[in-house]
Amino acid sequence: MTHIAKPKFSHPNLPKNGLGLTRRNYEGVVSTLCAGCGHDSVSAAIIEACYELEIPAHKIAKISGIGCSSKTTNYFLNRAHGFNSVHGRMPSVATGANLANGELTYLGVSGDGDTASIGLGQFSHAVRRRLNMVYIVENNGTYGLTKGQFSATNDKRSKNRKGVENQFDSIDLCSLAIELGAGFVARSFSGDKAQLVPLIKAGMSYHGFALIDVISPCVTFNNHTSSTKSYDYLRAHNQVMDRLDIVASRPEISADYEPGTAIDVTLHDGSQINLHKLSSEYDPTDADTALSNLNRYKRQGTVVTGVLYLDPDEVDLHDVMNSSKQPLNSLGQSELCPGADALEALNAQYR
Amino acid sequence: MKPTDIGDPAYFHKVVDCQWACPAHTPVPEYIRLIALGRYTDAFMINWESNVFPGILGRTCDRPCEPACRRTRVEQKPVAICRLKRVAADNRGDISDRLPVIPKKKNGKRIALIGGGPASLTVARDLLPLGYECVLFEKDRQAGGLMRTNIPSFRLPVAVLDDEVERVLDMGVAPRFGEEVTSLKAVLDEGFDAVFIGTGAPRGKDLDIVGRAEASKNIHLGIDFLTSVAFKHTESIGKRVVVIGGGNTAMDCCRTAIRLGGEDVRVTVRSPRSDMKASDWEIEDAEREGIPILDNHSPKEFLVENGELKAVVFERMRAEYDETGRRSLIPSGEPPVVVECDDVLMAIGQNNAFPWIERDIGLEFDESGMPIVDSQTFQSTLPTVFFGGDAAWGPENIIWAVAHGHQAAISIDLHCKGEALTERPSPLTNLVSQKMGIHEWSYDNDVSNDHRFAVPHADQLESLKSLTVEVELGYDQQLAYDEAMRCLNCDIQTVFKGSLCIECDACMDICPVDCINFTENGEETQLRAQLRVPAENLDQDLYVSENLTTGRVMVKDEDVCLHCGLCAERCPTSAWDMQKFTFWDGTVMKGPERVGAD
Numbered sequence: 044m045t046h047i048a049k050p051k052f053s054h055p056n057l058p059k060n061g062l063g064l065t066r067r068n069y070e071g072v073v074s075t076l077c078a079g080c081g082h083d084s085v086s087a088a089i090i091e092a093c094y095e096l097e098i099p100a101h102k103i104a105k106i107s108g109i110g111c112s113s114k115t116t117n118y119f120l121n122r123a124h125g126f127n128s129v130h131g132r133m134p135s136v137a138t139g140a141n142l143a144n145g146e147l148t149y150l151g152v153s154g155d156g157d158t159a160s161i162g163l164g165q166f167s168h169a170v171r172r173r174l175n176m177v178y179i180v181e182n183n184g185t186y187g188l189t190k191g192q193f194s195a196t197n198d199k200r201s202k203n204r205k206g207v208e209n210q211f212d213s214i215d216l217c218s219l220a221i222e223l224g225a226g227f228v229a230r231s232f233s234g235d236k237a238q239l240v241p242l243i244k245a246g247m248s249y250h251g252f253a254l255i256d257v258i259s260p261c262v263t264f265n266n267h268t269s270s271t272k273s274y275d276y277l278r279a280h281n282q283v284m285d286r287l288d289i290v291a292s293r294p295e296i297s298a299d300y301e302p303g304t305a306i307d308v309t310l311h312d313g314s315q316i317n318l319h320k321l322s323s324e325y326d327p328t329d330a331d332t333a334l335s336n337l338n339r340y341k342r343q344g345t346v347v348t349g350v351l352y353l354d355p356d357e358v359d360l361h362d363v364m365n366s367s368k369q370p371l372n373s374l375g376q377s378e379l380c381p382g383a384d385a386l387e388a389l390n391a392q393y394r
Numbered sequence: 395m396k397p398t399d400i401g402d403p404a405y406f407h408k409v410v411d412c413q414w415a416c417p418a419h420t421p422v423p424e425y426i427r428l429i430a431l432g433r434y435t436d437a438f439m440i441n442w443e444s445n446v447f448p449g450i451l452g453r454t455c456d457r458p459c460e461p462a463c464r465r466t467r468v469e470q471k472p473v474a475i476c477r478l479k480r481v482a483a484d485n486r487g488d489i490s491d492r493l494p495v496i497p498k499k500k501n502g503k504r505i506a507l508i509g510g511g512p513a514s515l516t517v518a519r520d521l522l523p524l525g526y527e528c529v530l531f532e533k534d535r536q537a538g539g540l541m542r543t544n545i546p547s548f549r550l551p552v553a554v555l556d557d558e559v560e561r562v563l564d565m566g567v568a569p570r571f572g573e574e575v576t577s578l579k580a581v582l583d584e585g586f587d588a589v590f591i592g593t594g595a596p597r598g599k600d601l602d603i604v605g606r607a608e609a610s611k612n613i614h615l616g617i618d619f620l621t622s623v624a625f626k627h628t629e630s631i632g633k634r635v636v637v638i639g640g641g642n643t644a645m646d647c648c649r650t651a652i653r654l655g656g657e658d659v660r661v662t663v664r665s666p667r668s669d670m671k672a673s674d675w676e677i678e679d680a681e682r683e684g685i686p687i688l689d690n691h692s693p694k695e696f697l698v699e700n701g702e703l704k705a706v707v708f709e710r711m712r713a714e715y716d717e718t719g720r721r722s723l724i725p726s727g728e729p730p731v732v733v734e735c736d737d738v739l740m741a742i743g744q745n746n747a748f749p750w751i752e753r754d755i756g757l758e759f760d761e762s763g764m765p766i767v768d769s770q771t772f773q774s775t776l777p778t779v780f781f782g783g784d785a786a787w788g789p790e791n792i793i794w795a796v797a798h799g800h801q802a803a804i805s806i807d808l809h810c811k812g813e814a815l816t817e818r819p820s821p822l823t824n825l826v827s828q829k830m831g832i833h834e835w836s837y838d839n840d841v842s843n844d845h846r847f848a849v850p851h852a853d854q855l856e857s858l859k860s861l862t863v864e865v866e867l868g869y870d871q872q873l874a875y876d877e878a879m880r881c882l883n884c885d886i887q888t889v890f891k892g893s894l895c896i897e898c899d900a901c902m903d904i905c906p907v908d909c910i911n912f913t914e915n916g917e918e919t920q921l922r923a924q925l926r927v928p929a930e931n932l933d934q935d936l937y938v939s940e941n942l943t944t945g946r947v948m949v950k951d952e953d954v955c956l957h958c959g960l961c962a963e964r965c966p967t968s969a970w971d972m973q974k975f976t977f978w979d980g981t982v983m984k985g986p987e988r989v990g991a992d
């Protein structure tokens with residue numbers, strides 16, 4: 044770990060966003076992770092995404108479980124709300140917070156152990172409840188924090204660094220999320236910020252459950268030659284399915300793509316996702332093709348990245364339950380305590 | 395762009411902005427680190443080898459290094475490089491056993507040095523350790539040149555000057571003081587193997603306007619006035635003094651005048667204040683002493699009554715700039731300004747004068763009366779005669795005189811050995827990793843956020859009463875330490891090895907100043923534009939790697955790198971390393987004579 048604090052000086056020409064903030068205003072403390080950890084790149088991508096979306100940090104809640112990945116919430120957005128919870132329990136905390144205050148942007152950061160092992164039950168329910176959050180899994184195929192055990196996303200027959208083979212089938216979090224009704228499902232690679240940053244922006248803007256499974260190599264325990272989650276493996280086996288631009292209030296210049304391969308989706312908040320498929324073989328708005336597409340590539344040992352599934356009908360937990368859109372902490376005396384008559388009327392319903 | 399050739403000594407040399415800007419290429423960050431460690435003697439020796447006069451320059455240097463200092467690009471003010479040099483000189487210990495050994499047996503070559511200023515003294519310092527015999531002709535009784543006759547003692551105490559001048563003389567200079575050379579031919583006839591001319595630019599410029607002749611008793615040429623004060627021939631001045639000119643000489647004249655009893659001393663300058671030639675800090679010093687500066691005032695006439703100077707009449711000027719930024723001064727049309735005065739000090743520049751050089755000995759002059767001198771070798775058209783300092787191309791300053799002296803000494807040595815003057819010794823360079831542990835470096839990489847520390851001054855009431863009370867007290871050791879910590883260690887280079895890079899982005903993400911990029915290669919202008927923060931400072935190079943695994947290249951903009959080493963700390967494969975780049979200019983002092991370098 045680095046002993047010095049990151050110098051305060053920044054580049055004098057560092058651009059500012061509409062809030063007058065630079066990218067550096069979205070930083071946290073200096074990371075204590077191993078040098079070269081993919082998780083640090085994901086933190087940098089989150090910083091970039093929030094800077095570009097021009098969200099003030101205090102409008103964001105960052106919530107995590109336990110693991111190297113879950114520690115990273117300390118390394119970005121030091122002005123945001125944060126809750127570093129219990130192993131595998133990030134979804135419960137996020138659910139509670141979201142119900143109490145639906146106005147914040149919920150950014151969950153978890154690991155493959157935190158999500159696919161101990162937290163699989165919690166994860167599943169957050170998905171099926173369409174909790175309005177972006178759920179980022181920093182997926183390194185291992186329990187980094189506890190020194191390198193195989194995790195549930197580690198591919199069968201992949202070896203650990205001592206050469207021992209994993210005997211179990213892996214859980215594909217993206218397939219699972221599509222099955223369980225997530226509205227936005229994407230996969231990316233920590234080493235491809237050009238893809239990852241717009242995905243995070245889109246996920247944060249999406250109204251409903253957005254999963255981004257980021258393959259994020261663990262340089263210490265799972266970056267060896269027989270790993271399927273190493274930098275080299277990803278560089279050789281990454282099949283990019285689509286590129287996306289997210290057009291918020293500020294229009295961006297997007298590259299030219301082949302006509303007929305673009306899918307434009309206008310989100311709840313008015314921003315627009317322009318999705319440019321790089322292959323015409325699949326339709327990311329159709330859950331069945333998305334799933335079969337994923338399975339097919341998985342059998343080949345190819346990692347598909349990009350937006351894998353997108354449900355343009357955005358519905359979240361509050362919509363389903365018709366619960367208070369107004370943050371509970373801002374409800375006044377009359378709303379919280381509507382009086383004896385209201386109570387009488389309510390009780391009467393159940394008689 | 396092609397991959398950067400870091401084997402070229404100029405590449406990393408340029409990254410050390412201060413050393414690159416220093417005419418004598420003093421290894422600045424190295425001595426600043428030694429000061430922080432309290433190793434003042436070592437810091438002094440590094441300076442002494444490069445610039446010969448650390449105590450003098452630590453008080454008076456024109457310091458071209460400071461505007462170049464990287465710190466100005468990330469913060470407001472440069473590191474106080476010059477004043478830290480003084481700290482090394484003020485706090486050093488005994489150095490007698492560190493000076494080069496002068497061979498008892500001489501090499502049989504005799505060199506004449508004409509003029510005893512810093513240029514000649516540098517030539518002597520460089521040649522004496524090689525066994526040369528150096529004969530110094532100086533018309534005054536003491537050596538030092540303008541450093542003695544013109545730089546006032548309240549800026550440069552005589553003891554400091556004597557100490558550093560004598561150190562050179564004590565190396566075995568054969569002085570011929572009090573001997574003004576009136577014929578170069580006569581010197582040549584003495585059979586010297588080479589002659590170095592370091593006679594400076596000794597003639598102050600004059601103004602031929604109405605009343606000049608009549609008022610001559612009270613109109614003094616600035617440099618002659620300062621010389622006369624230095625030699626205690628002048629000990630008073632009128633109550634009301636007008637100084638004409640906006641350069642450093644004018645600042646020394648006005649500050650000297652108030653110390654001699656001037657009560658109403660004003661500086662007048664033709665141009666707008668922002669265009670004044672004097673260094674900002676010299677103007678500040680004069681203003682701090684309460685001296686007003688009247689800008690846009692062009693002298694038109696000296697008013698004389700009954701043979702006595704009464705006043706100077708000024709025309710008001712206005713500056714106009716054309717599209718190319720070229721300035722012209724034109725009368726503003728406002729009524730003239732009359733400034734009453736008792737004495738005038740004229741400080742509008744210096745000229746060279748070589749009446750003592752015969753024009754028929756093969757030494758050629760150009761139309762403006764300046765000798766023709768080769769800018770690399772300092773040789774004149776007469777092969778045995780070399781020039782340097784203010785005598786070569788007109789008035790500069792001490793550090794340039796020293797730099798010229800070094801180069802002339804190299805040429806004289808080559809000339810005496812019968813070798814080609816163009817085969818200059820190459821610089822001595824070295825590049826060594828500073829890694830001490832996983833995240834430990836041999837240098838302090840924690841960047842200080844402090845602003846520049848002010849140098850304490852003597853009580854003004856006291857210093858204005860005396861010509862010899864030094865105004866600046868210098869940093870004490872604590873202040874020096876704090877100031878030294880502001881240095882960014884620009885000589886500790888970021889060295890990149892592309893073959894080790896796994897393109898994890900960690901270095902790019904951690905870099906506090908967004909120097910590092912992984913991007914498609916392209917032409918320089920295109921590449922500069924496409925970086926995370928476009929590289930708009932064209933004076934600063936891009937460090938471009940070979941192609942990496944993904945086909946991209948690493949591009950680092952050197953411009954505002956803090957040399958914090960965080961890139962190297964975050965790199966999992968040590969593709970980045972922090973390596974100390976040592977650069978010693980090519981000089982004649984080599985091998986055992988080299989001092990200070992470690």
Ligand SMILES: Cc1cc2nc3c(=O)[nH]c(=O)nc-3n(C[C@H](O)[C@H](O)[C@H](O)COP(=O)(O)OP(=O)(O)OC[C@H]3O[C@@H](n4cnc5c(N)ncnc54)[C@H](O)[C@@H]3O)c2cc1C
Pocket residue numbers: 454455456508509510511512513514531532533534538539540541544545573574575576592593594595596617620642643646750782783784785789790791792793795
């Ligand atoms: C008022 C003033 C203030 C200055 N302040 C600074 C400052 O703060 N910092 C700075 O860096 N520079 C300063 N300078 C400039 C600096 O002093 C000169 O650039 C520098 O001294 C030049 O060195 P030199 O060796 O070329 O010649 P000089 O220092 O000019 O020395 C030339 C010597 O040659 C002698 N000489 C001349 N002709 C003959 C002859 N025919 N025979 C024998 N001897 C002869 C002269 O007596 C003199 O001693 C100042 C200059 C002036 C005028």
Ligand SMILES: Cc1ncc(C[n+]2csc(CCOP(=O)(O)OP(=O)(O)O)c2C)c(N)n1
Pocket residue numbers: 109110111112113130153154155156157158161181183185186187188189194
């Ligand atoms: C209830 C509980 N069980 C077990 C642990 C031990 N533990 C800490 S982190 C971790 C796995 C983390 O793996 P992952 O989520 O993939 O994070 P990574 O470190 O790989 O980023 C485990 C098992 C714990 N902290 N709490």
Ligand code: SF4
Pocket residue numbers: 410411412413422423462463464465472473475880881882883884885
């Ligand atoms: S920061 Fe230090 S090394 Fe860098 S230019 Fe300034 S004085 Fe020189």
Ligand code: SF4
Pocket residue numbers: 888904905906907908909910950954955956957958959960961962
């Ligand atoms: S040393 Fe490295 S991390 Fe620090 S400023 Fe320079 S390039 Fe950036």
Ligand code: SF4
Pocket residue numbers: 079894895896897898899900901902961964965966967968969970
């Ligand atoms: S940290 Fe090292 S390995 Fe990673 S991108 Fe930078 S130089 Fe390459």
Ligand SMILES: [Mg+2]
Pocket residue numbers: 110112154155156181182183184185186187194
């Ligand atoms: Mg993990």
